[in-house]
Amino acid sequence: xxxxxxxxxxxxxETELISAGTPAAIPSLLAERTGLIARGRxxxxxxxxxxxxxxxxxCQLNRMRSFDPVSGRLTVEAGVQLADxxxxxxxxxxxPPVVPGTKFVxxxxxxxxxVHGKNHHRVGGFGNHVEEMTLALPSGETVVCSRxxxxxxxxxxxxxxxxxxxxxxxxxxxxxxxxxxMRQHTVVAGNLDEAISALSASASASYSVAWIDCLAxxxxxxxxxxxxxxxxxxxxxxxxxxxxxxxxxxxxGRVSVPIDLPPFALGRVSVSAFNELYFRAGVITxxxxxxVPWDPYxxxxxxxxDWNRIYGRRGFVQYQCVIPISAARSTLGEILxxxxxxxxxxxxxxxxxxxxxxxxxxxxxxxxxxALDLPVSxxxxxxxxxxxxxxxxxxxxxYLAKDARQSPETFMAGYPHLARFQDLRRALxxxxxxxxxxxxxxxx
Amino acid sequence: xxxxxxxxIVGGTSDIGRATALAYAQAGWRVxxxxxxxxxxxxxxxxxxxxxxxxxxxxLLDILETTGFSAFVDSLPVLPDTVVCVVGELGDQAQxxxxxxxxxxxxxxxxxxxxxLLGLFAERFAARGSGTLxxxxxxxxxxxxxSNYVYGSAKAGFTAFLSGLRNRLAPxxxxxxxxxxxFVRTRMTxxxxxxxVLTAEPDEVARAIIAAxxxxxxxxxxxxxxxxxxxxxICGIPERIFKRLRI
Numbered sequence: 141x142x143x144x145x146x147x148x149x150x151x152x153x154e155t156e157l158i159s160a161g162t163p164a165a166i167p168s169l170l171a172e173r174t175g176l177i178a179r180g181r182x183x184x185x186x187x188x189x190x191x192x193x194x195x196x197x198x199c200q201l202n203r204m205r206s207f208d209p210v211s212g213r214l215t216v217e218a219g220v221q222l223a224d225x226x227x228x229x230x231x232x233x234x235x236p237p238v239v240p241g242t243k244f245v246x247x248x249x250x251x252x253x254x255v256h257g258k259n260h261h262r263v264g265g266f267g268n269h270v271e272e273m274t275l276a277l278p279s280g281e282t283v284v285c286s287r288x289x290x291x292x293x294x295x296x297x298x299x300x301x302x303x304x305x306x307x308x309x310x311x312x313x314x315x316x317x318x319x320x321x322m323r324q325h326t327v328v329a330g331n332l333d334e335a336i337s338a339l340s341a342s343a344s345a346s347y348s349v350a351w352i353d354c355l356a357x358x359x360x361x362x363x364x365x366x367x368x369x370x371x372x373x374x375x376x377x378x379x380x381x382x383x384x385x386x387x388x389x390x391x392x393g394r395v396s397v398p399i400d401l402p403p404f405a406l407g408r409v410s411v412s413a414f415n416e417l418y419f420r421a422g423v424i425t426x427x428x429x430x431x432v433p434w435d436p437y438x439x440x441x442x443x444x445x446d447w448n449r450i451y452g453r454r455g456f457v458q459y460q461c462v463i464p465i466s467a468a469r470s471t472l473g474e475i476l477x478x479x480x481x482x483x484x485x486x487x488x489x490x491x492x493x494x495x496x497x498x499x500x501x502x503x504x505x506x507x508x509x510x511a512l513d514l515p516v517s518x519x520x521x522x523x524x525x526x527x528x529x530x531x532x533x534x535x536x537x538x539y540l541a542k543d544a545r546q547s548p549e550t551f552m553a554g555y556p557h558l559a560r561f562q563d564l565r566r567a568l569x570x571x572x573x574x575x576x577x578x579x580x581x582x583x584x
Numbered sequence: 585x586x587x588x589x590x591x592x593i594v595g596g597t598s599d600i601g602r603a604t605a606l607a608y609a610q611a612g613w614r615v616x617x618x619x620x621x622x623x624x625x626x627x628x629x630x631x632x633x634x635x636x637x638x639x640x641x642x643x644l645l646d647i648l649e650t651t652g653f654s655a656f657v658d659s660l661p662v663l664p665d666t667v668v669c670v671v672g673e674l675g676d677q678a679q680x681x682x683x684x685x686x687x688x689x690x691x692x693x694x695x696x697x698x699x700x701l702l703g704l705f706a707e708r709f710a711a712r713g714s715g716t717l718x719x720x721x722x723x724x725x726x727x728x729x730x731s732n733y734v735y736g737s738a739k740a741g742f743t744a745f746l747s748g749l750r751n752r753l754a755p756x757x758x759x760x761x762x763x764x765x766x767f768v769r770t771r772m773t774x775x776x777x778x779x780x781v782l783t784a785e786p787d788e789v790a791r792a793i794i795a796a797x798x799x800x801x802x803x804x805x806x807x808x809x810x811x812x813x814x815x816x817x818i819c820g821i822p823e824r825i826f827k828r829l830r831i
Contacts, residue, residue, distance in 0.1 A: 161771060162624065200771075203631035228635050 144195060147448050148185040150455030150516045150544055153577050155190055159197040163217060163308045166276040169196060170306060170573075177576035178306045180219060180246030184253065185458045186544025187577035188301055196306065198248055204228070205309060212314040213271070218248030218307040225314075230434060231387045234314035235371065237269040241490075243439050248307040253541035254299030254502040256509075258347035258369070258438070261493045267298030268498050269312045275305035278573040282308065296564050299502030301540055303565060303574050303584060320387035321372035322347075322437040323380070325429050332362025332473050336508060339493045342368040347437075350491040354480055354512060362476055364491065372431055380431050388433040451515045459524055460503075460511035460539040462494055467534040468508040475510060475527050482523055488512075500557040500564075501584075503539040511542065521545060540578060551582045558584070590614040590662050594645065594701060595670035597624040599770035600720060602632070603786035604668055607794050609636035616664060618645040618656075647671050647697035648689075653704050666797060667705045668718040669698045673735075674772050680734040687734050694738035699745040706749055709758045716759040718797050719746045720789075723764045723806070726815045729831065750803060761797045762804045765789045766811040784808055 142157040160166050170176065175193030182189055189195070201219035208214075212234055216225070223243040225236060240255035249255075254267040263269070272286040275297060283305075285294040297304045327342065329335035335350045342348045345368035356363035377384055441447050448456070463471045476489070489512035497505040514520045528550040531538065537554025538546050552558055562584065565571045578584075591608045595601040596617030609615045609632050617632075619625035622644055629640040645656050657663075675690035702717050709715025724732050725739030743762055750760035767773060767783040784792075784807045796802040806812040818831065 159774070162627070164623075203627050204634040205630055207634045224635075232637075 142195075144179075144182070144190045145455065146185045146187060146189060146544065147183050148456050148458060148513075148516075148544060149448055149451070149453075150457060151187055151577070152455075153187065153190045155192075156194040157197060158194060159200055160306075161200050163201060163274075166196075166306050166308060167280045167282060170276055170278060171280045174573050175575045177574060177579075178218075178248060178252075178302045180249035181221065181244050183242055183245045183249065184541045186542065187581065188253070188541055188543070189249070190577045192575035192577060192580050198246060198306075201248075201308070212316060213311060214314055215309060215311040216247055217309050218251075219246050221246055222250065226434075229314055230317070230320050231389075233317055233387075235317045235434070236266075237263060237312065237315055238266040239438050240266075241439065242442055243435075244442065247310050248302075251298060251307055251310055252300060252302045253539075254499050254504070255541070256492075256494060256504045258349045258367075258492065260504055261343055261348070261495045262346060264495055265299070265498055265502060265504050266312075267502060270298065270310055271313065272311045273297065273307055274309040276308050277305045278569045292564060293568075295498075296500045296561055298499030300499060300561070301501065301576065301578065301584075303561075303576070303579055304568060304570055305574070317371045318373045318386075319371070319377050320434050321377050321381070321384070321431045322369040322434055323372040323376050323429050324367055324369040324432050324437060327366040327368070329362070329364045329366060331360055332364075332476060333469060335362050335364040335366065335491060336469055336472075338366045339491065339508070342366060343493060346370045348493065352476070352489040352491055352510075354476070354489050357480055361473065361480065362491075367437075369432070369437060371434075377431065380429070384431075388435075451513070454516045456513050456515045457520070457524070457544050458511060458513050458542040459527065460509060460542040461527075461531045461536050462503065462505055462507045462509040462539070463531065463534050463536040464505070464507040467536070471530060471534040471536065472508060472510050474530055478523065478527060478530075479512065479514070482519065500561045501540070501555055503537065503541070505537070507536065509539075511539075543578065546582070548581070548583045551584075588612065588614045588639070589666070590616060590664045591666040591668060592616040592618060592643075592660065592664040593668050593670065594618045594647070594698070595672070595720075596628055596642070597621055598670055598672070598772070599786040600765070600768060600789050601668075601670040602628045603790035604670060604793055605640070606632050606635060607787065607790040608666075609633075609638035609640060611794065611798075612638075614638070614662075615640045616643055616660060616662075617641070618643045620644065620646045647701070648692055650697060650700050653701055657704055657708065663708055663712065663715075664705075665714070666716040666718065667702065668720070668793060668797070669702055670720040671698050672720065672722070672739075672772065674732075675735055677732050677734055690734050691738045694735060695741040695745075698742055702746070703749065706753060706758065706760075710753060710756050714757060716761065716797050717746075717749065718761045718763060718793055719743075720763045720765060720793075721746065723766050723811050723815050726764070727819050727826075731830075759797065759801065761793070761802065763789070763793055763796065763807065764805065764811065764815075765792075765807045768807075781810060782808065782814070 141154045143152050144155050145152040173194045177191040178196045178198050179189035198219035201217040203217050205215040222245050238257040250266045254265040256265045274284050276282050327338045329338045348368040350364040350366045352364040492509050494504040494509050532553045591613050593601050593605045596619040605615045617625050617629050625642040629642050633640045673693035680687040680690055721743045722739040724736035725743045728736050746760055746762045767778045789807050792807040796805040
């Protein structure tokens with residue numbers, strides 16, 4: 141037995157940990173066990189990738205299977221890391237259609253969580269771009285599904301948190317880029333209303349995201365910096381940074397957090413000071429476009445190894461909800477205010493506009509999503525229960541890949557296709573067979 | 585135009601073999617993967633070809649079928665510039681003590697097969713007047729220990745064989761490199777508790793092999809320098825004390 145946790149290091153569970161050496165080995169591993177779930181790099185924050193009894197590590201399924209440089213079509217095994225795809229293909233002028241906030245995730249995990257990027261409002265989630273996948277079912281059968289083949293299985297597997305089968309391989313298209321630079325525009329928003337307006341105004345940008353200073357209070361509640369960006373063309377690089385390499389290399393994590401920090405490290409004063417500096421730096425660069433390499437633009441926290449340790453041994457939870465557009469301003473304002481009042485500060489919160497949903501259990505839906513980190517404590521968990529009520533009342537929902545604590549009731553209220561998903565699971569024999577700590581907790 | 589160099593990786597489905605093949609391919613080499621299991625080798629070959637935009641082919645070889653070695657070498661599309669043999673079988677020491685067929689498997693896989701194959705390439709290289717041979721041996725071959733002496737003695741034989749080959753062929757300009765990786769995080773060691781500072785990643789071994797064979801021209805390489813120190817100490821302990829130790 142091994143103790144596993146998600147990226148938030150809360151909760152921790154004992155589980156049998158096994159590993160699939162080859163795709164061909166999966167069906168028999170699946171047939172011999174129940175209460176199993178696949179796990180990639182363990183970047184889901186809570187208990188989504190911890191098996192109820194057994195956890196199937198997929199990191200050895202890390203071979204790229206085929207690539208067509210004309211169409212950009214790439215087929216990989218599910219355990220291939222996004223970081224590998226970026227390292228191999230960015231220098232050749234290709235970029236994944238959707239990337240989440242860290243590159244240390246597997247393709248299987250990106251599909252299972254239907255991850256969204258800073259371009260969700262334009263292109264949808266990662267699942268939207270998957271053309272085909274190979275799935276090992278609990279029955280021992282291996283099937284191919286796509287939007288035209290085994291359609292329902294496909295729709296349930298995108299965002300299905302690994303509960304329909306073990307993803308073995310997937311095919312999707314990389315998009316061409318001229319350079320590895322991002323042409324970024326920073327907009328300063330003095331409060332939440334301005335931030336939402338600015339996001340909505342920058343909806344034509346390929347990528348956009350707002351970083352909220354959680355500790356700004358009162359009239360500046362929701363004070364934020366909005367980063368909108370496009371992949372820079374060769375012409376942009378030549379004019380804004382003459383002589384620069386067109387494809388700046390991916391950096392290695394330069395610093396890392398070597399130990400669990402003590403609780404006072406995230407005190408109000410230190411976090412405020414950090415945020416003030418961060419915000420001022422943003423204000424200085426606002427207004428005119430400048431170039432940033434793709435790596436720090438998309439994955440700012442990947443530069444700090446093991447950053448989850450700053451929350452100490454007790455771990456942290458990430459609270460990420462999406463609120464429909466009509467209710468977004470008032471509801472997000474209320475949530476932010478409740479959190480800032482407690483002052484157990486997240487450094488920053490992230491606000492994003494989302495487009496329509498795709499998979500049956502996919503998190504994204506049209507609206508605005510807010511994500512913030514909070515250290516685990518009884519008070520915080522109590523606060524989040526109260527926030528859940530606000531989210532449910534507004535017709536919103538929580539992201540399963542981040543979740544470690546919501547109730548089955550909150551979950552059910554937010555995911556209208558749950559019954560269809562459960563029916564499919566019964567039909568597949570996945571019910572009771574593919575079980576994560578998350579699915580057991582939420583009665584999926 | 586410069587002719588593309590070629591490398592044969594014997595043991596192309598192992599983790600070290602895969603990492604080494606990828607490192608050579610990324611350096612612009614043509615890669616020939618030799619392995620027993622065609623599907624597994626093909627899986628690695630495709631992956632390497634995509635990652636390195638390289639030319640990778642698969643060639644079937646069973647390291648225990650020594651009678652087929654000559655035909656195997658003849659069947660290759662080119663006589664490679666470099667041959668790297670990463671074949672290894674840790675086996676189970678306890679089983680090897682009582683089960684002769686298991687002990688034979690460990691001895692033949694770690695010594696007989698690799699030595700005969702590299703010996704054969706040595707002849708071809710000598711006839712051509714150029715070539716590099718890399719054998720992945722083991723620190724376990726530096727001194728026999730209770731916990732793994734069947735494996736260790738086979739590796740010791742392999743180390744001695746490479747040493748002799750190097751001694752004989754150095755005047756002819758044939759390079760022979762012995763690599764001793766120490767612990768490596770691979771499928772072979774999966775589930776073992778390995779000390780962090782003594783444990784290398786497969787791509788670290790791959791880089792060490794290329795550095796020794798193609799860049800620096802070293803003869804005997806411990807992938808992590810600390811292993812040289814550890815093994816020097818272990819080899820320095822007098823036998824009458826050593827025989828009572830459990831290390």
